[in-house]
Amino acid sequence: xxxxxxxxxxxxxxxxxxxxxxxxxxxxxxxxxxxxxxxxxxxxxxxxxxxxxxxxxxxxxxxxxxxxxxxxxxxxxxxxxxxxxxxxxxxxxxxxxxxxxxxxxxxxxxxxxxxxxxxxxxxxxxxxxxxxxxxxxxxxxxxxxxxxxxxxxxxxxxxxxxxxxxxxxxxxxxxxxxxxxxxxxxxxxxxxxxxxxxxxxxxxxxxxxxxxxxxxxxxxxxxxxxxxxxxxxxxxxxxxxxxxxxxxxxxxxxxxxxxxxxxxxxxxxxxxxxxxxxxxxxxxxxxxxxxxxxxxxxxxxxxxxxxxxxxxxxxxxxxxxxxxxxxxxxxxxxxxxxxxxxxxxxxxxxxxxxxxxxxxxxxxxxxxxxxxxxxxxxxxxxxxxxxxxxxxxxxxxxxxxxxxxxxxxxxxxxxxxxxxxxxxxxxxxxxxxxxxxxxxxxxxxxxxxxxxxxxxxxxxxxxxxxxxxxxxxxxxxxxxxxxxxxxxxxxxxxxxxxxxxxxxxxxxxxxxxxxxxxxxxxxxxxxxxxxxxxxxxxxxxxxxxxxxxxxxxxxxxxxxxxxxxxx
Ligand code: ARG
Numbered sequence: 001x002x003x004x005x006x007x008x009x010x011x012x013x014x015x016x017x018x019x020x021x022x023x024x025x026x027x028x029x030x031x032x033x034x035x036x037x038x039x040x041x042x043x044x045x046x047x048x049x050x051x052x053x054x055x056x057x058x059x060x061x062x063x064x065x066x067x068x069x070x071x072x073x074x075x076x077x078x079x080x081x082x083x084x085x086x087x088x089x090x091x092x093x094x095x096x097x098x099x100x101x102x103x104x105x106x107x108x109x110x111x112x113x114x115x116x117x118x119x120x121x122x123x124x125x126x127x128x129x130x131x132x133x134x135x136x137x138x139x140x141x142x143x144x145x146x147x148x149x150x151x152x153x154x155x156x157x158x159x160x161x162x163x164x165x166x167x168x169x170x171x172x173x174x175x176x177x178x179x180x181x182x183x184x185x186x187x188x189x190x191x192x193x194x195x196x197x198x199x200x201x202x203x204x205x206x207x208x209x210x211x212x213x214x215x216x217x218x219x220x221x222x223x224x225x226x227x228x229x230x231x232x233x234x235x236x237x238x239x240x241x242x243x244x245x246x247x248x249x250x251x252x253x254x255x256x257x258x259x260x261x262x263x264x265x266x267x268x269x270x271x272x273x274x275x276x277x278x279x280x281x282x283x284x285x286x287x288x289x290x291x292x293x294x295x296x297x298x299x300x301x302x303x304x305x306x307x308x309x310x311x312x313x314x315x316x317x318x319x320x321x322x323x324x325x326x327x328x329x330x331x332x333x334x335x336x337x338x339x340x341x342x343x344x345x346x347x348x349x350x351x352x353x354x355x356x357x358x359x360x361x362x363x364x365x366x367x368x369x370x371x372x373x374x375x376x377x378x379x380x381x382x383x384x385x386x387x388x389x390x391x392x393x394x395x396x397x398x399x400x401x402x403x404x405x406x407x408x409x410x411x412x413x414x415x416x417x418x419x420x421x422x423x424x425x426x427x428x429x430x431x432x433x434x435x436x437x438x439x440x441x442x443x444x445x446x447x448x449x450x451x452x453x454x455x456x457x458x459x460x461x462x463x464x465x466x467x468x469x470x471x472x473x474x475x476x477x478x479x480x481x482x483x484x485x486x487x488x489x490x491x492x493x494x495x496x497x498x499x500x501x502x503x504x505x506x507x508x509x510x511x512x513x514x515x516x517x518x519x520x521x522x523x524x525x526x527x528x529x530x531x532x533x534x535x536x537x538x539x540x541x542x543x544x545x546x547x548x549x550x551x552x553x554x555x556x557x558x559x560x561x562x563x564x565x566x567x
Contacts, residue, residue, distance in 0.1 A: 002489065003496040005071060005097075006030070006040065012069040013042075013062070020065075021051055038079065038086035039094075039489070045083050055083060091488075095479035098492045102547050107152075109494045109554060113502070114155030120321050121147050121157060123333035124253070127164030128240035128260075129173045129194040132247055132385050134368045134375045134437070135335050141426045141560060142365060143333035144253045145507045148558045153502050158325045162317060163260025165237050167310065169198070171219035174232050175211070176201040190239035220307050223265060233262070247385050250419055251560065264316035268308050271315045272301065280351055292347045299344045314345050322356060330356075331505065333363045336432065363505050366434040368426075375437060388439070393418030395443040396451065400567065413564055417451050418443065420561035424450030427559050428511040448515050450561055453552060456518040458567045460549040463530055464542060471539040478540050483527055487520045491547050498558070507559055514555045521548050 006029040013027045025047060032041035048058045059080045066078055066085070074097070077088040102108050123143020126136040147157045164170075176197035177186070186193045205211040222229040241258070248254065272288070275281040280290050286304030301312050321327055332342055342362035349357040368375045397414035400407055407413065425442040429435040445451045479485050493513070501509040530541045553563045 002031075002039075002492040005074065005094075008071055009040070009042075009066075009069065012071070013065060016065050016068065017047070017062070020061075023050060025050060032084070032086060037081065037084075038077070038088040040087040040089070042085040042087070043083060044085060048083075059083075059085060091479045091485050092476040094492075095476045095485070095488050096474075098488055099474065099476075099543065099547070102491065107554075108547075108550065109498050110152055110154065111495055111499055112154045113499060114150060114153040117154075117328040118156045118158065118325055119150050119329040119331060120160055120325050120327040121150075121331045121333060122160045122162045122317075123147075123331075124244075124248075124255070125162040125164060125260075125334070126240075126244055127167075127169070129170060129191065129198065129236050130164075130240075131191060131195055132244055134385070134388075137247075137385055137422075138335070138365050138368065138426055138431075139333045140247070140251065140253055141423050142363065142431055142507060143331075144251065144560045145423075145427060145558060146331065146333070146363065146502075146505060148560065149498060149502050149507065149510065152498055152558060158257065158321075158327070159255045160257045160259070160321070161255040163237070163241075163258060163262075165233070166223075166261035166265065166313065168215055168219045170233075170236075171215045171222060171229075172201045172205075172211075173198045173236065174218055174222070174229055175215050177232065177236075186239070190236075191243040194236060194240070216305070216307075220305060223307060237262075247389075250386070250389055250415075251423065252562065253560070259317075259320075261310070261313045261317075264313045264320065267316040267320060268312050271312065271319065272308075274352065275301065275348075278352060280348075290348050290351065292344060292351070296340065296343060296347065299348050311341060311345060311348075314341075315348060318345070318349065318360070327356075327359065329359045329361065331361050331363050333365070336364045336366055338362070339364060361505065363431070365431040366429075369434050369436050372436070389419050389422060391418075392421050392439055392443055395439065396421070399443070399445060399451075404567065407566060413567060416562035416564050417454060417567070420454060420556070421450040423560050424453065424511060424556075427507040428515070430508045431506060450556075453514055453518050453556055454561070454564055455567060456521060457549055457552045457556070458564060459525075460521065460545050460552075461565055463545060464549070467531055467538070467542055469535065469539050469542060471535040473536050474540045474543055475536045476540075478537065483520075483524045484544065487517070487524060487544060487548060490517050490520055491551060494551055494555075510555055511559060514552060514559075517548060517552060517555075521545070 010027050010029045014025050017023075017025050017027070027042060027047070029040055029042055032038055042062065044055070044058050044062055047062065048055050051058065062085055063078050063080065066072060066075065066087070074089055074093050075087050076090040079086045079088075121143050124136055124140040126132045143159070147159050150157050173194055177194070180200060181193075181197055201211065201215070218229060222233060272281070275290060281288050281301065282291060284298070287300060288302040289298040289300050291298045299311050300309055302308055318330065321330060334342070339362065342360070346357050346360045349360065393415040396417035397410065400410050400414055421442040426435075428448060441447060442449055443451060445455050479488055490513075497510055497513045501507060528541065530538065530545065532538050532541070556563055
């Protein structure tokens with residue numbers, strides 16, 4: 001809303017001034033850094049430069065022109081300070097505009113920037129027969145939330161779980177299963193047992209060098225379709241997926257495709273052929289590589305034994321997705337440590353002469369730390385995700401038992417709070433930063449947390465539930481009050497916030513916005529009694545609360561958190 005107004009002012013000023021001076025001007029309308037200066041601000045230095053007139057004269061001209069545009073009715077005051085023209089809005093009028101816009105909109109915050117466009121998001125993508133790591137949790141949370149945000153912006157979203165279900169590590173598990181595995185034990189506790197087998201293989205391979213060779217053979221035969229290995233592979237894949245599904249269900253995450261690396265097994269030759277045809281493939285010590293320039297290492301496409309690599313499968317996947325989904329953007333939500341891989345992938349596509357290379361984005365993210373060190377899954381030191389989520393739920397249940405022991409469905413609610421706490425804690429951090437995993441902090445109901453947002457929403461809901469009002473009139477003059485206007489202005493920035501979140505692929509922008517909205521409400525509520533005698537005043541306050549709650553709930557949903565009605 002505020003953004004709309006900004007754009008309209010910009011356009012009108014450019015038009016009117018342009019006509020007046022027969023020049024193509026570019027005007028900036030922004031929000032001033034300091035709120036005391038006003039609601040909107042226009043820097044005029046560039047106009048001074050372009051029109052070659054002294055600053056005071058330009059200031060006068062722009063001010064005068066501002067008074068002529070159709071939106072001038074929204075301006076209460078126009079000032080100027082050292083090259084900036086600052087506009088203070090007529091709060092009552094602006095409030096009316098925002099409230100009406102909110103009331104008329106079926107799904108407030110939507111936009112059409114993505115209309116007719118498709119985005120594929122490759123996220124979560126764990127490696128089967130391996131534990132679901134904390135890094136995969138990050139990918140899942142960030143990818144899921146970006147998917148929701150893109151949909152809100154009108155994009156068609158294809159959610160892809162590019163399972164790591166192929167490769168030599170996996171052949172090691174097959175070898176170990178065939179030699180030391182126990183079917184019954186594996187059945188009962190699949191992923192955990194399979195990981196044990198993998199770890200065991202690696203221990204033994206340290207003593208016996210021939211094991212690695214055996215695994216390579218298995219991998220190569222698997223690629224060629226050896227029946228026993230393929231059956232085993234299917235079994236392991238299914239069991240692993242069952243395990244991951246528990247986490248996805250807890251998080252409310254779903255995918256449109258589970259086509260993992262193996263799916264591309266028969267789709268790579270085409271790529272290799274095309275690379276050859278385009279004379280991009282060169283032999284290097286028996287292996288096939290694509291040279292990518294001096295600044296990065298070459299892409300290894302085929303090993304000397306003919307087996308393919310991670311990047312070969314990613315190339316095949318990329319073309320498959322382009323041809324089947326016709327994406328406008330392809331997002332890979334994968335940790336910082338794969339930066340080189342995605343740079344190479346993009347570079348190969350460029351070298352092949354496809355301009356969709358520029359639509360490929362690596363949505364990278366940082367590490368999760370515990371006591372300053374990477375939370376790790378190697379050497380069997382597994383962070384069991386379900387345990388983490390269970391623990392967060394347990395802490396929430398303790399809180400409920402203390403505050404509201406009679407609450408109905410409290411276990412279910414505690415789970416929603418616990419899981420959302422973990423989700424929010426991840427998303428409030430800018431994704432490329434590392435962050436410390438501290439459950440106590442995440443589940444704190446008064447900090448910058450998920451539970452704080454849920455608590456605020458529940459608090460508003462209970463006020464709304466206890467109010468009965470037949471009044472529909474609002475007193476917009478109340479919005480002259482600073483604490484009213486602050487909330488309203490924040491509400492008016494919801495769409496812009498979502499768009500910015502999409503543009504930067506950074507859910508932390510939305511997360512921080514919601515924290516601010518919640519805190520604005522809580523200070524409002526500390527100052528104002530809502531259920532006052534005066535019906536119009538009461539109705540105005542209730543309406544402001546309802547808008548705030550709707551946005552909090554919608555924003556939480558976009559982040560992948562769960563909305564609760566009581567706590
Ligand atoms: N399975 C990989 C890993 O766990 C992540 C896959 C990411 N997606 C992709 N298309 N490469 O490291």
